[in-house]
Amino acid sequence: MIKTDVIIIGGGATGCGIARDLALRGIAHHLIEKGDFAAGATGACHGLLHSGGRYAVSDPEAAEECIRENMILRKIGEKCVEQTGGLFVRLAGDSRRYRDKFLESCDRVGIDTELLSGARALDLVPKLNPSLEEAVRVPDCSIDPFRLCMLNAITSKNRGGVFHRHHEVFEFIKEKGRLAGVRARDRFTGEIKDLRARVIINASGAWGKKIANLAGHDLPMNLSKGSLVITNHRLTNMVINRLRPPSNGDIIVPNEAVCLAGTTSISVDSPDNLVVGADEVDIVTREAGRMIPEFNSTRLIRAYTGVRPLLLAEKDATDDRSVSRGFRIINHQDGMYSILGGKLSTYRLMAEKMVDTVLKEVFDKTVACQTGDLPLEGQEFLSGYPLSTRLKDMKDIICECELVTRKDVESVIDRIGTKSIGDIQHRTRLGMGPCQGGFCTYRALGIIQEKGKITCDESMGALREFLQKRFRGIRPALWGDQLREEQLVEGIYLNIMNMEQQ
Ligand SMILES: Cc1cc2nc3c(=O)[nH]c(=O)nc-3n(C[C@H](O)[C@H](O)[C@H](O)COP(=O)(O)OP(=O)(O)OC[C@H]3O[C@@H](n4cnc5c(N)ncnc54)[C@H](O)[C@@H]3O)c2cc1C
Structure with a gap:
């Protein structure tokens, strides 16, 4: 039985951020995550550190939060934020009145803007649609969600925080009408752990309602699925948004060597087992292609999908503890809090x-928050960032697309003792390039096996699971060169490695 002060359910940005904040205020905590860090919406998002421009017209309160946080994160998280800047581009037919409203709204909430002629915008991003009318420059950035979560976790671990990754909460421990703890299952070994705490924080995003239901509560949530595509190279060094009311496929974000374009927005009943529809890929590429025409002929390496945990409309909400329109904290009055919505x-x-809420209501104390003032700890370990630094160490390469070396893979296995390919991917970018792990996965599994973390049988199981997941991601984007390469990869696994018979 593990005892602590706070249990956090969910290792996305919200859960990891809470762990860092608790650590800096001296509160003991354990975090439980059923996958790796950023396994939910955090790892499936666009990676846009919003300037707030997107929300300036429709939701000024959320826009104001975004610009304030944008300025803080670029200061405290230099190694996971790329200060790209962003453009909102107005194409022929897009409303000029909306542009005026956009500029006024940004000005009102403190977002710096600069109106640029089409020619000036093309100087900045030469691949933009040459017939664009004009563009507005805003302080958007690109942010790496995996690194963000891991860096938040480092501060927590440095101060005694404990992370149970790959553990799924499946039951609450109840005592005298209150929630006294949770039971979690290790997804690799099946081992069950009981954890007790004074308070439980449900930061499980789109799974929030499921967790609340386990505890006997309901939550006012809508789930909205959004799908994105990834190009095999970078088509813009700035974030590109369409200057019109938010719609499908109107954002392109550069991230390391690739670009992410999206999204769609489709209401769903559950956050599990979702697939990207071919029609979604068509919508996103068509819309992105309007802003950057080369998008239509560029190789796509993957499509993926995430679920937004949206709040039901204010009029439907039953709880008045609304912190802001962007997110809400709910006290279930039995030892559990849920945090919903946001970005x-x-x-x-x-x-x-x-x-702040938990300290005041449960621990009856106030300790100042420092998360906005102190840099994220552990940024010095992100030696492989950016790509140019990786070019310096080209010995014994395991992943040619992302230049990941044997040393990088071994160091992750030694540091976190993992047997999961996904854990290595998130920490090194192994398998995230054009071949999507086609050539490097079996090499990395071989290293895990050499290190004695996995048996031969387990590694075949892990390989099969990885290939199935990989195929789900690349299938909607399979045509042209990507399809040709996929046939080669399939030949390697089916014929050389005899996977078919497995
Ligand atoms: C398609 C899309 C694009 C987006 N783009 C952007 C963007 O560009 N910029 C931006 O600011 N925001 C964006 N968002 C919103 C943003 O991604 C989310 O608001 C944010 O990541 C939510 O983080 P979270 O930690 O609250 O939830 P999640 O990241 O979903 O974390 C919840 C975690 O809980 C875990 N969990 C669930 N059930 C259990 C259980 N039983 N036991 C243990 N763990 C459990 C899950 O595995 C998951 O990791 C986007 C969202 C989507 C869907």
């Missing part, structure tokens, strides 16, 4: 408000 860009603020 990756505002995760730090969400964590701050959550910890």
Whole structure:
């Protein structure tokens, strides 16, 4: 039986942000995550550190939160934020009145803008649609969600926080009408752990309602699926948004060597087992192609999908503890709090408000929040960032697309003792390039096996699971060169490695 002060369910940006904040305020905690860090919406998002421009017209309060947090995160998280800047491009037919409203709204909430002629915008991003009318420059950035979660976790671990990754909460421990703890199952070994705490924080995003239901509560949530595509190279060094009311496929974000374009928005009943529809890939590429025509002929390497945990409309909400329109904290009055809604860009603020609430209502104390003032710890370990630094060490390469070396893979296995390919991917970018792990996965599994973390049989199981997951991601984007390469990869696995008979 493990005893602590706070249990956090969910290792996305919100959960990891809460862990860092609790650590800096001296509160003991354990975090439970059923996958790796960022396994939910955090790892499936666009990676846009919003300037707030997207929300300026429709939701000024959320826009104001975004610009404030944007300025904080670029200061505290230099190694996971790329200060790309962003453009909102107005194409022929897009409303000029909306542009005026956009500029006024940004000005009102403190977002710096600069109106640029089409020619000036093309100087900045030469691949933009040459017939664009004009563009507005805003302080958007690109942010790496995996690194963000891991860096938040480092501060927590440095101060005694404990992370149970690959553990799924499946039951609550109840005592005298209150929630006294949780039971979690190790997804690799099946071992069950009981954890007890004074308070439980449900930061499980789109799974929030499921967790609340386990505890006998309901939550006012809508789930909205959004799908994105990834190109095999970078088509823009700035974030590109369409200057019109938010719609499908109107954002392109550069991230390391690739670009992410999305998204769609489709209401779903459950956050599990979702697939990207071919029609979604068509919508996103068509819309992205309007802003950057080369998008239509560029190789796509993958499509993926995530679920937004949206709040039901205010009029439907039954709880008046609304912290802001962007997110809400709910006290279930039995030892559990839920934190809902929000955005990756505002995760730090969400964590701050959550910890303020718990300190006041459960621990009866006030300790100042420091998460906005102190740099994220552990950034010095991100030696492989950016790509140019990786070019310096080209010995014994395991993943040619992302230049990941044997040393990188071994160091992750030694550091976190993992047997999961996904864990190595998130920490090194192994398998995230054009071949999507086609050539490097079996090499990395071989290293895990050499290190004695996995048996031969287990490694075949892990390989099969990885290949199935990989195929789900690349299938909607399979045509042209990507399809040709996939046939080669399939030949390797089926014929050389005899996977078919497995
Ligand atoms: C398609 C899409 C694009 C987006 N783009 C952006 C963007 O560009 N910028 C931006 O600011 N925001 C963006 N967002 C919003 C943003 O991604 C989310 O608001 C944010 O990441 C939510 O983080 P979270 O930690 O609250 O939830 P999640 O990241 O979903 O974390 C919840 C975690 O709980 C875990 N969990 C669930 N059940 C259990 C259980 N039983 N036991 C243990 N663990 C459990 C899950 O595995 C998951 O890792 C986007 C969202 C989507 C869907």
